[in-house]
Amino acid sequence: MKNINKLYRAVLLSVIMFSGSSAFAQETPKEEDFFKIMKVATPEGIILEVGGLVNLPNGDLGISTRRGDVFIVENPTSSRPYFRKFASGLHEILGLAYKDGAFYCAQRGELTKLVDTNIDGKADVYETIYSWPLSGHYHEYSFGPKIAPDGSFFVTGNVAFGSEEWWRGESRVPWRGWAMHITADGKMEPWATGMRSPAGLGFLNNELFYTDNQGDWMGSGALWKVEKGDFMGHPAGLAWSGMPNSPVKLTTEQFNSKIDPRKVKNDKGRYIKPENVVNENFKTLFEMKKEFPELRLPAVWLPYGILGISTSEPITIPKGYFGPFEGQTLVGDQGMSILSRVFMEKVNGEFQGVSFMFRSGFRSGVMRMSWARDSSLFIGETNRGWGSAGEANEGLQRMVWNNKIPFEMKAVRAMPDGFEIEFTLPVDPKSAEDLASYSVESYIYKYHPVYGSPPVNTQNLAIKGVKLSADGLKARIIIDNLRRYYIHTIKLDGIRERDNFYSLVHPIAYYTLNNIPEGAKLSMTEVSTKNSAIVIAQALPVVSGVKKTTVAAPAKQAPQVLAQVEKAPTYNDVKGMLASYTCLSCHNPDRKIVGPAFKEIAKRKYSSEKILQLIHNPQPENWPEFPTPMPPMPQVKKEDGLKIAAYINSLR
Numbered sequence: 001m002k003n004i005n006k007l008y009r010a011v012l013l014s015v016i017m018f019s020g021s022s023a024f025a026q027e028t029p030k031e032e033d034f035f036k037i038m039k040v041a042t043p044e045g046i047i048l049e050v051g052g053l054v055n056l057p058n059g060d061l062g063i064s065t066r067r068g069d070v071f072i073v074e075n076p077t078s079s080r081p082y083f084r085k086f087a088s089g090l091h092e093i094l095g096l097a098y099k100d101g102a103f104y105c106a107q108r109g110e111l112t113k114l115v116d117t118n119i120d121g122k123a124d125v126y127e128t129i130y131s132w133p134l135s136g137h138y139h140e141y142s143f144g145p146k147i148a149p150d151g152s153f154f155v156t157g158n159v160a161f162g163s164e165e166w167w168r169g170e171s172r173v174p175w176r177g178w179a180m181h182i183t184a185d186g187k188m189e190p191w192a193t194g195m196r197s198p199a200g201l202g203f204l205n206n207e208l209f210y211t212d213n214q215g216d217w218m219g220s221g222a223l224w225k226v227e228k229g230d231f232m233g234h235p236a237g238l239a240w241s242g243m244p245n246s247p248v249k250l251t252t253e254q255f256n257s258k259i260d261p262r263k264v265k266n267d268k269g270r271y272i273k274p275e276n277v278v279n280e281n282f283k284t285l286f287e288m289k290k291e292f293p294e295l296r297l298p299a300v301w302l303p304y305g306i307l308g309i310s311t312s313e314p315i316t317i318p319k320g321y322f323g324p325f326e327g328q329t330l331v332g333d334q335g336m337s338i339l340s341r342v343f344m345e346k347v348n349g350e351f352q353g354v355s356f357m358f359r360s361g362f363r364s365g366v367m368r369m370s371w372a373r374d375s376s377l378f379i380g381e382t383n384r385g386w387g388s389a390g391e392a393n394e395g396l397q398r399m400v401w402n403n404k405i406p407f408e409m410k411a412v413r414a415m416p417d418g419f420e421i422e423f424t425l426p427v428d429p430k431s432a433e434d435l436a437s438y439s440v441e442s443y444i445y446k447y448h449p450v451y452g453s454p455p456v457n458t459q460n461l462a463i464k465g466v467k468l469s470a471d472g473l474k475a476r477i478i479i480d481n482l483r484r485y486y487i488h489t490i491k492l493d494g495i496r497e498r499d500n501f502y503s504l505v506h507p508i509a510y511y512t513l514n515n516i517p518e519g520a521k522l523s524m525t526e527v528s529t530k531n532s533a534i535v536i537a538q539a540l541p542v543v544s545g546v547k548k549t550t551v552a553a554p555a556k557q558a559p560q561v562l563a564q565v566e567k568a569p570t571y572n573d574v575k576g577m578l579a580s581y582t583c584l585s586c587h588n589p590d591r592k593i594v595g596p597a598f599k600e601i602a603k604r605k606y607s608s609e610k611i612l613q614l615i616h617n618p619q620p621e622n623w624p625e626f627p628t629p630m631p632p633m634p635q636v637k638k639e640d641g642l643k644i645a646a647y648i649n650s651l652r
Contacts, residue, residue, distance in 0.1 A: 223311075
């Protein structure tokens with residue numbers, strides 16, 4: 001046995017030597033070591049439930065709030081900014097723009113122009129540019145405007161929820177679930193539909209994009225390119241496709257004839273809430289695009305519970321800002337209080353790309369962003385009615401880069417036979433040419449009327465080879481079985497930086513592969529196929545000739561002893577599971593975030609089996625005080641779910 005232990009130690013030592021001197025590596029810096037979050041000082045009594053942000057030509061900052069106020073902040077990057085109320089009495093302003101000396105904002109029911117004609121620092125003209133109907137439902141939020149290159153405006157409208165079918169998004173009045181194009185003189189043309197909760201609008205390189213939130217028909221949050229006549233996937237807005245000025249011709253009847261909306265009633269005549277069905281014959285978005293050519297697929301998915309739950313505004317990083325990431329896109333998330341980073345490319349004329357975690361730790365839900373003159377980024381936050389991570393209900397913060405380069409994946413590009421990964425700093429060749437440093441998995445979401453979707457059709461993909469560029473800044477990996485339209489999770493846990501042997505700040509990328517590019521594939525003669533995992537497996541001893549022994553059954557123990565043996569798992573025991581299954585995105589042991597605290601769940605006195613059942617098929621009606629329903633999580637393994645349940649029940 002001593003010899004076996006010596007052999008194990010020798011193998012482990014060889015792995016360390018093969019990978020580099022990791023034993024002597026410094027601790028890897030974290031995101032907060034590069035991007036500092038600073039609170040903007042706010043006068044006492046001002047509550048900033050931020051719905052809109054815009055940087056003004058003179059460096060001042062315009063803020064709109066959900067409480068109906070507009071503020072101008074002078075010297076916003078100083079330690080003593082000055083807040084001046086510019087307008088008030090408006091209705092839940094969830095967007096703000098500035099053009100030619102006037103503010104423009106989207107209230108619940110109209111696009112409004114605010115002008116200070118007498119130059120006293122306050123708006124004295126509140127002009128309606130265009131108004132749209134309201135049913136009065138609380139969920140009929142309106143977002144925008146965003147100013148197009150020609151000076152016109154774009155606004156989006158949230159759907160309502162059903163009365164009896166409280167889980168189903170519906171468009172009760174025109175143009176809910178639509179993007180509207182509005183000219184400066186008040187002419188409106190409906191632009192695109194299929195939107196559920198289109199909280200983020202943005203012009204990225206002069207092209208219109210929007211983000212949507214997970215919900216019914218929306219497997220997860222994502223970023224879409226928007227063109228006139230597009231259908232984004234949620235059917236509620238199709239109620240108005242028959243209107244004379246509608247650019248979308250797909251009807252509700254045509255949609256329902258191709259995919260089941262699951263409007264089913266029980267024997268008492270009440271609608272039955274659609275639930276996720278494990279092992280069902282499901283549809284996907286890309287399959288339904290064959291039936292509905294106007295269906296627009298997401299350019300980039302933002303995986304649920306990992307990079308978002310309530311996706312908000314996309315914004316381009318300007319030239320010269322944030323170092324290696326200039327030109328890329330930052331996307332906020334209201335529920336998780338984070339920023340994601342997105343790199344997009346065009347393949348076969350369509351946008352696709354990769355999403356990464358960028359910065360977490362904001363005090364409330366990230367709703368809006370605006371660039372300051374000093375290249376810092378203002379973050380406007382709110383959580384009322386939606387719930388978010390963080391210790392506050394609202395806020396205004398500023399993120400500042402310290403001009404140091406983090407070790408990150410700068411970009412991931414699709415290749416005919418895999419992916420090319422570009423780094424911000426040169427990588428250690430030994431780690432980068434080791435196939436064990438990489439892993440890739442692909443999956444997709446269901447397209448169904450259920451709230452959200454678990455990852456389905458998950459498949460681990462074999463990595464056949466890697467080619468490292470001479471400068472150490474690019475690694476091209478060959479992958480078996482690339483799948484078009486699937487999300488490809490690329491993990492680089494083993495990659496190290498060349499000079500300091502740091503790990504990546506964020507070692508996981510999520511690439512949405514809408515198209516596989518044509519071109520030359522790598523030859524196996526020009527790639528590394530070294531795999532330290534195989535070396536370890538081959539080096540491990542095979543113990544033979546050991547006499548099998550029969551283990552006697554344990555003697556009957558006192559209840560107290562058994563209780564000690566069957567001790568409930570601790571938080572540390574299940575923390576890895578909670579993170580990998582994204583539970584921690586919505587739940588905390590002690591406090592409410594997006595969902596209830598684990599201690600509150602424990603008070604319900606569910607059995608472990610019942611908790612497992614609710615993980616696989618949640619019942620949001622059990623928690624009416626939480627506006628964001630939990631999606632089904634059938635991917636949670638039974639043994640893992642029961643262990644998590646045992647931990648929760650230990651908190652009683």
